[in-house]
Amino acid sequence: MSSRKATVEQNIQDNLLVYPSEEKDEEQDIKRPLVRWEGTRDFILEDRSYQQQFADLYFIRLLKLKPPLEEIAAEAWNKLEIHGEKVIHSPRVLDVRQGQLCWISGTIFMELPLKPNILDDLAKENYSETIVDKYTETVCDDINLEDESGRIRLTGTGLVGELLVTGCVVAVLGSETADGEFDVIDMKFPDLAPQPDLPDISERQGRSMILVSGLNVTGDEEGQMELELLLQYLTGELCGPSDQEEAGSITHLVIAGNSLCQQIIDESTPEQKLKPKRYGYDPNTYNPKPTQYLDEWLSSILPSLPTTMLPGELDPAGYALPQQQLHPALLPTASKFSDLHYVTNPWAGDIGGIKVLGTSGQNLEDAFRYIPPADGDVRLDLLERTLRWRCVAPTCPDTLWTYPFNDRDPFTIEESPHVYFAGNQPSFGTREVVGPNGEKTTIIMLPSFAETKQVVRLDLETMQATPLRFAV
Amino acid sequence: MAVEHCDLIDNALNSEPGVVTYRLLSRLAHIHVNTAKRILYGYHTAANTANPGSVSATYVITGLRKPPRKEEPPKISIQDDDKDIPMPSSPLDSIMRSSPAPAVEDEEEEKEALEAVVMMVSEDRLQETLESMNQISAVHMYSIQRTPQGQAPLPLKKLGPLEDRLRKEFPVKELKYGGKEFGAICCEGVEYQGRRPPPSAMPSAKAKVAAPAKPAPAAKSTQPEKKSTQPEKKSTQSEKKTSPTEDKKPSSFFGKAAAKPATTEKKEAPKSTVPAKRTQADFFKRPASSAAKSAPPKKQKVEQKLESDDEEEAEPEPKVERDLAKEEEIRKKKQQEEEALLAMMDMDDDIEMGDAEPAPAPAPAKEGSPDWDENEMKDDEPSKPLDKPEEKKEEEEPKEIATETKGGRRRGRRKVKKARTVRDEKGYLETKFEEVWESFSEDEPEPPKKEFKKTPAKTPAKTPAKKVGGGGKKAQGSIMSFFGKK
Numbered sequence: 001m002s003s004r005k006a007t008v009e010q011n012i013q014d015n016l017l018v019y020p021s022e023e024k025d026e027e028q029d030i031k032r033p034l035v036r037w038e039g040t041r042d043f044i045l046e047d048r049s050y051q052q053q054f055a056d057l058y059f060i061r062l063l064k065l066k067p068p069l070e071e072i073a074a075e076a077w078n079k080l081e082i083h084g085e086k087v088i089h090s091p092r093v094l095d096v097r098q099g100q101l102c103w104i105s106g107t108i109f110m111e112l113p114l115k116p117n118i119l120d121d122l123a124k125e126n127y128s129e130t131i132v133d134k135y136t137e138t139v140c141d142d143i144n145l146e147d148e149s150g151r152i153r154l155t156g157t158g159l160v161g162e163l164l165v166t167g168c169v170v171a172v173l174g175s176e177t178a179d180g181e182f183d184v185i186d187m188k189f190p191d192l193a194p195q196p197d198l199p200d201i202s203e204r205q206g207r208s209m210i211l212v213s214g215l216n217v218t219g220d221e222e223g224q225m226e227l228e229l230l231l232q233y234l235t236g237e238l239c240g241p242s243d244q245e246e247a248g249s250i251t252h253l254v255i256a257g258n259s260l261c262q263q264i265i266d267e268s269t270p271e272q273k274l275k276p277k278r279y280g281y282d283p284n285t286y287n288p289k290p291t292q293y294l295d296e297w298l299s300s301i302l303p304s305l306p307t308t309m310l311p312g313e314l315d316p317a318g319y320a321l322p323q324q325q326l327h328p329a330l331l332p333t334a335s336k337f338s339d340l341h342y343v344t345n346p347w348a349g350d351i352g353g354i355k356v357l358g359t360s361g362q363n364l365e366d367a368f369r370y371i372p373p374a375d376g377d378v379r380l381d382l383l384e385r386t387l388r389w390r391c392v393a394p395t396c397p398d399t400l401w402t403y404p405f406n407d408r409d410p411f412t413i414e415e416s417p418h419v420y421f422a423g424n425q426p427s428f429g430t431r432e433v434v435g436p437n438g439e440k441t442t443i444i445m446l447p448s449f450a451e452t453k454q455v456v457r458l459d460l461e462t463m464q465a466t467p468l469r470f471a472v
Numbered sequence: 473m474a475v476e477h478c479d480l481i482d483n484a485l486n487s488e489p490g491v492v493t494y495r496l497l498s499r500l501a502h503i504h505v506n507t508a509k510r511i512l513y514g515y516h517t518a519a520n521t522a523n524p525g526s527v528s529a530t531y532v533i534t535g536l537r538k539p540p541r542k543e544e545p546p547k548i549s550i551q552d553d554d555k556d557i558p559m560p561s562s563p564l565d566s567i568m569r570s571s572p573a574p575a576v577e578d579e580e581e582e583k584e585a586l587e588a589v590v591m592m593v594s595e596d597r598l599q600e601t602l603e604s605m606n607q608i609s610a611v612h613m614y615s616i617q618r619t620p621q622g623q624a625p626l627p628l629k630k631l632g633p634l635e636d637r638l639r640k641e642f643p644v645k646e647l648k649y650g651g652k653e654f655g656a657i658c659c660e661g662v663e664y665q666g667r668r669p670p671p672s673a674m675p676s677a678k679a680k681v682a683a684p685a686k687p688a689p690a691a692k693s694t695q696p697e698k699k700s701t702q703p704e705k706k707s708t709q710s711e712k713k714t715s716p717t718e719d720k721k722p723s724s725f726f727g728k729a730a731a732k733p734a735t736t737e738k739k740e741a742p743k744s745t746v747p748a749k750r751t752q753a754d755f756f757k758r759p760a761s762s763a764a765k766s767a768p769p770k771k772q773k774v775e776q777k778l779e780s781d782d783e784e785e786a787e788p789e790p791k792v793e794r795d796l797a798k799e800e801e802i803r804k805k806k807q808q809e810e811e812a813l814l815a816m817m818d819m820d821d822d823i824e825m826g827d828a829e830p831a832p833a834p835a836p837a838k839e840g841s842p843d844w845d846e847n848e849m850k851d852d853e854p855s856k857p858l859d860k861p862e863e864k865k866e867e868e869e870p871k872e873i874a875t876e877t878k879g880g881r882r883r884g885r886r887k888v889k890k891a892r893t894v895r896d897e898k899g900y901l902e903t904k905f906e907e908v909w910e911s912f913s914e915d916e917p918e919p920p921k922k923e924f925k926k927t928p929a930k931t932p933a934k935t936p937a938k939k940v941g942g943g944g945k946k947a948q949g950s951i952m953s954f955f956g957k958k
């Protein structure tokens with residue numbers, strides 16, 4: 001036992017279980033570099049008019065994505081001959097002639113049995129949307145391809161195993177069957193958008209970034225210790241000198257949504273029952289603890305570490321995407337720091353030359369509902385797909401609440417990011433996605449901190465993400 | 473380990489909450505956190521050598537480990553690695569697992585799936601956890617606490633709130649990390665923009681005590697405060713000025729105001745010799761501070777009206793001397809009142825807090841900026857003489873008197889026309905339009921306020937009954953009260 005103990009102790013890099021030394025060598029003074037920060041304004045809503053229709057969004061998306069998609073499809077298929085039959089391009093879905101081998105492009109629309117339907121909601125007197133885990137229990141057999149001219153139903157082997165959701169723009173190769181359906185043989189996506197170069201290695205060497213989501217701050221004892229450990233880790237107080245140096249290499253903290261817990265009012269307690277029932281906002285039930293705690297917590301981090309904060313599904317920032325920035329009054333002290341950046345969700349920006357694109361997870365969550373349960377956990381694949389579809393949130397506006405843009409579709413990706421993340425996922429996941437022209441994007445599923453106690457550390461030199469767990 | 477550190481730890485262990493974390497120690501002793509971690513270790517070892525088990529500790533370990541199978545984090549240790557990894561559901565499975573092939577697989581897995589972890593463990597699990605780690609980058613003591621007679625130490629989860637507390641007791645200086653002192657990493661470019669708002673309220677009270685002979689500056693100094701607390705009031709300020717008497721009342725309802733307004737009404741003739749200036753000081757003071765402004769200030773007020781008729785802007789300094797003693801007394805009272813009120817007030821009321829906290833510093837600041845203060849005063853004053861006569865007539869115009877009280881809510885009284893239907897002697901219904909004073913408040917009516925509504929003595933006798941009915945007409949009452957259980 002003692003020998004084992006000795007070996008264990010030998011293996012410890014920084015053992016602070018020793019008496020204080022006379023020389024103060026451990027008192028290193030670490031300085032954190034401040035990096036340039038820039039955010040796009042694409043997702044910011046200037047004037048919110050709800051007069052327009054949602055259809056414009058699809059139209060703009062198709063308009064924007066068709067050229068790159070057709071380029072890719074033409075290159076792959078135009079010279080193709082199958083059984084001596086030449087493949088031709090049919091510019092309009094409705095121009096497809098039966099039996100002719102051709103390729104078409106358009107937007108996918110999927111009819112799923114459990115998809116929320118606005119007409120149902122209207123038909124029922126009481127509007128209530130129950131969010132289901134999945135929109136379908138079985139493989140979807142009602143997939144349509146739609147363009148400006150019309151819609152055609154897709155079938156065939158080319159669809160097997162493909163992850164598809166409403167709103168993604170694809171090109172398909174095949175022919176129309178006698179039933180008027182399009183028998184798909186192959187499928188192409190717009191694929192990764194062009195990507196700016198990564199900053200020079202000297203600007204990234206020994207630097208990292210921490211991404212976290214789902215802090216779910218309650219202000220209660222529960223889960224607070226982990227948050228405190230995270231705080232001390234980020235400010236470089238926790239751990240030994242080598243870890244502290246590592247903490248000093250962190251140049252930015254990204255908080256991807258759900259920072260505050262959902263306020264649940266327990267109606268069953270006797271005190272609650274006694275209180276007069278109020279409709280709408282009731283100041284008596286307001287619990288200031290979560291915001292207060294978050295404010296203090298952030299105020300302790302901010303002098304040390306610049307932070308970007310996305311709102312999430314549970315945060316007080318509206319429901320429809322793009323969620324607008326959290327109001328600074330929510331966190332009065334933290335908001336006074338120059339380097340707390342309240343941003344939208346989704347958000348695209350530039351942190352020290354690294355192009356970052358991320359969401360708090362609603363896009364992935366909703367897209368995942370389109371996938372039948374039998375396919376298993378394909379979240380990471382889906383995340384990759386959204387990148388290849390060049391659309392952050394394809395299911396907007398079909399099943400994901402969205403602002404009805406009519407002048408642009410901010411969800412289309414025009415420039416591939418270096419890092420692409422989705423917050424509030426059940427578990428951590430990462431992958432490097434490589435595009436046709438050598439674009440490389442690190443995609444990350446950020447686990448919810450409240451559930452997993454994990455944050456993600458992104459090494460900017462290698463562009464690799466690793467989880468870091470705080471266990472109590 | 474220095475003796476003073478031992479004493480510090482001793483003291484901290486003996487006082488609430490009886491836990492010393494390395495951060496607390498580093499802040500108490502002004503030493504680097506890493507030194508503090510070592511000192512804690514030294515103290516813990518020494519204490520336990522002298523009296524085993526008397527002090528228990530918690531540790532933080534960082535490094536790489538194999539992620540636990542279940543959500544139960546550090547339960548699994550390396551000793552029983554072989555046994556507890558498979559946890560098979562079927563015997564067949566277990567046979568498969570025990571065969572050599574899966575072992576290799578496990579090894580591979582081990583290499584791949586190592587997880588970086590920052591772990592906090594209690595003393596009894598330290599060794600076990602250390603052994604379970606594949607790679608340890610650091611281990612240090614997090615906190616120590618006394619555990620007399622085998623008393624169980626505080627569970628780890630309970631230590632979170634202590635950090636919260638520490639944050640409040642040792643706020644980050646200037647909200648900037650000093651780097652070397654505690655070891656927190658400093659990011660140079662980050663700025664804290666909004667420094668604490670310059671204090672003004674409490675200081676003015678103090679300043680007055682210090683220099684009682686100068687009520688005018690005192691009045692001025694309170695003015696910024698007023699401005700800051702009630703920006704929306706500016707619009708109504710001129711109206712407000714018209715009738716200081718009315719102003720007084722809303723503010724004094726906290727005290728024994730009920731009877732007083734009636735007396736003020738009658739007091740048309742000058743009765744007091746107290747200078748006008750002082751009243752203004754009173755007036756500009758926190759509107760809510762009330763009870764202090766009992767009889768004497770009221771008299772002054774009436775006087776002020778008359779005075780200001782002929783003096784207007786001349787703000788006579790000599791008059792000030794008249795009643796120094798009295799003034800002093802009142803001021804002291806007021807100050808006490810204020811303090812009591814401050815205590816009562818919501819602590820999260822930013823402005824009040826900001827005003828109240830940094831009491832000592834600001835006195836000079838006030839003196840430094842008399843110029844603009846004066847200007848403000850002048851701006852306010854001209855309206856007074858104009859309105860005064862009218863006010864004395866009968867307060868005919870529909871005016872609104874608003875004050876801001878507790879928590880910055882706006883309330884006051886205003887004149888409204890109301891239809892009143894009465895049955896005359898012949899039995900006909902007759903509708904009369906009458907002007908009635910009505911109190912209003914911007915926010916939801918609270919019980920005390922309801923009392924207040926009845927108090928204003930200037931309202932014609934019939935109003936109380938009226939007001940209940942006229943509730944709907946009150947602008948901006950909170951709709952929430954409508955839904956409340958009656």
